[in-house]
Amino acid sequence: MVNMQKIAALAGVSIATVSRALNKSGPVKEATRARILQLAGEYQYTPNPIARSLSTQKTDTIGLILPEMADEFFMDIIRGIDEEAYRANRFLLVSSFHTQRDIAATLLEFMSSGRVDGVILMAPEGKNGLVETLRRSRRPLVLLNPPGNAQEFVYFKINNFQGAYAIVEHLFGHGYHRIGMITGPNGNIDADERLNGCLEAGRQHDLPIAPSFIMPGDFSARSGYYAFMRLMSQMEKPEAVFAANDMMAMGAYQAARSLNLRIPQDIALAGFDDIFLSQLLTPRLTTVHVPIVELGSKAVRYLLQMINGEVDPSAPYHEELTAGLVIGGSCGCESVAAAVPL
C-alpha cells in the first residue's frame, strides 16, 4: 500500500507538503510540487478516502434510499441521480427495495454514522412515524415525492394533482361524461394526489366522478386488470378510464382485450407516468409525463448545496415539477404519436 508517508519519503519532504501539493491547499514550491506529482503518478498513489473522510468529516458520498417497489420508474430516478452525482464527483450509496426493512433504521444508520454527507429519500408513504424519524436526522436530507406531513423538510415532487386534473380535463374535452378511475394504494401520496386531481376536475366540470367509478388498485398491472374488469362489469359503465399509473393502464389494456373492447372506440384509457412501455402499446397510451430524471438531478444539486452550506440545510424548501400531457391514441385523439414508431 502506497501512502503519503511513502511519497513524502521518496520526495524528501514531509507528508504535510505532499498533502498541500496534492490538494493545492497551501503554498508549495513549483519544483517540489512537480516532483511530488511525478512520484505520485509513478507509484500510482491514490489518496485513501477513508482516512481523508475521518479527518475532514466529509465523505463525498450521498445516500439514496428507495422504496421497495421497483419498476421502470425507479430505474429512471436512479439514473438521474447517478448522473448528477457523477458530474459532481460524488459517490452513491444505495439502499432499497426491502419490504422488511425499516426505512427509519436505514436512514438513521446512514445519517448518524458518517457514511454519507447527506441523503435523498424517496418515501411516498409516510408511515410508522416517518416524520419523527426524519426530524432526528443530523444531516442534510432531501425528500422525493414526500407524504403530506413533510412540510418542514426539503422536498422535490411531481405535481400529481395538476397532472391528473389536466388529463381528466382532457378526457372531458373528448365529450366523455362518465369517467372511471383506477386508484393507487391508499396512503401513497402520489396515488392520493392523483385521485384528488381527478375528483376536482370532475367537480369543476360539473360532472363529478361517481363513487362506483372509483376502483382501488395498487399500482401493479395485475390490479389494473381486475379493477378494469370490475369497472366494466357494472350496470352503468364508464366511457373513459383514468388509471393512476401506466402499469395499471397496461393491465386495463389486457382486460379490455379479453373483454373484446376496442380502445378508444369502446372505452377510452389514460395513464400516468409515461413509462417507456406506454409508447409500445397500441394505440399509444395517453398519459402524463413526469420529469423523473430532472427530479433526481434537482434533488442532488440541492442536496449538494445544503452540504456545502450554500443554502440553509435546516430551512424547508419545496419544489413542484409540472407534469405534462402526452397524447396518444388511447383517449380518442387521432394518434399522431403512433405514426412515428417508438
Place this chain on the structure above:
Amino acid sequence: MVNMQKIAALAGVSIATVSRALNKSGPVKEATRARILQLAGEYQYTPNPIARSLSTQKTDTIGLILPEMADEFFMDIIRGIDEEAYRANRFLLVSSFHTQRDIAATLLEFMSSGRVDGVILMAPEGKNGLVETLRRSRRPLVLLNPPGNAQEFVYFKINNFQGAYAIVEHLFGHGYHRIGMITGPNGNIDADERLNGCLEAGRQHDLPIAPSFIMPGDFSARSGYYAFMRLMSQMEKPEAVFAANDMMAMGAYQAARSLNLRIPQDIALAGFDDIFLSQLLTPRLTTVHVPIVELGSKAVRYLLQMINGEVDPSAPYHEELTAGLVIGGSCGCESVAAAVPL
C-alpha cells in the same frame, strides 16, 4: 457528536472496554456491558464506520459497476445484489450508466481507494483493454456476464448459448424452416453468444440460418422495430423471428402490427430475458428466462467469501446459470399462459 470517548467517560471505563462491549470482541463483565449498552442507547451512540474502517481496513461496502444501458433488466440485477448485500449487512456503492465514463477509471478508483472491500462488475463488452485494467485490481472482483477473454477472473454468467439454442430448437419444433434473428450489438458477449446458439441450432437441425435472415439490432426496442421491418421487406421472408432480447421483440411486435401481421399466425416471435413486460404482450411473448436475481445473489455471496478469505480470491471461478424457456403464445403454442391474466 457522541463517540466512544464520551460513552467511556459516562460509564467510567476506558474506550477499549466500550469497544469490547459493543463488538463482543473481548471479555467484559456483564454489569459493565449492561451499563455501556444502556448508555449507548440513551445517548443514541452509533459507531463511526469511517473510523472503524480506517482501523480495520474493511468497509463493509461492496462496489457495483453497471454498464450505461439501463432497462428493466438492470433493475432486477440491482435488486438481487441489493437484497443479498442487505442480508449480509453490507452497503452498496453504485456506479453506473455513464456512456462517457471510463469503466476502468471507476473500477480502479473503487479498488485502490479503500472505499470498498470488493467489486461486482457487469461489463459485457470487454473493450479498451478492460482485462489489463482488471488485472491491476488489488481487491476481490466478481464479473457478471463477462467478455470471452476474462477466463482468468471470477465470474457468473447466464448460459446464453444454451438458452438461444433451446428456443430456436423450439421454433424448429413448430415446423418453421425459415428462422430469422435480430441480433444484439456486436462485441457484446451476451449478444454474440445468443447469435451463436441460434446458428448452432440451425446447423444441428440441417436448417442453417440464412445470412440475409440475420439482422443487426442493438438491444433497443427501436432497433427491433426496424430490424423486423427489414426482415419482412425481403423477397423471401422468415416464418419465425428470434430477437436477442425482449426489448427488441417488443419493437418487432410493434412492427408486426403496423404491417398487419398477426402473431403467431403470420409470423412467430421469440425473445430473450423474460422481462416483466413480455408477460403483458398479447399473445404473451415466448422467451428465455434468465435467472437474473439469482445471478446477483450468487455474485454477492461469492464475493463475500473472497473478501473473508474463505475462498482463494486470486483463483478463477466460473459458474454458468441455465436459462429456461418460457412458452407464451407468440411462437405458435397454444397460449396456456395467456389464460391466466398477467
Place this chain on the structure above:
DNA sequence: ATGAAAGCGCTAACAT
C-alpha cells in the same frame, strides 16, 4: 515554503 504534531474515532495488541 516547509515541517512538526495534534487530532479524526476506532481497533487490537499488550499490559496489568
Place this chain on the structure above:
DNA sequence: ATGTTAGCGCTTTCAT
C-alpha cells in the same frame, strides 16, 4: 476483566 497505547492515512493549525 479492564486499561494503556500505538496505530489506520490524512488534514490542518501553528511554528519555523
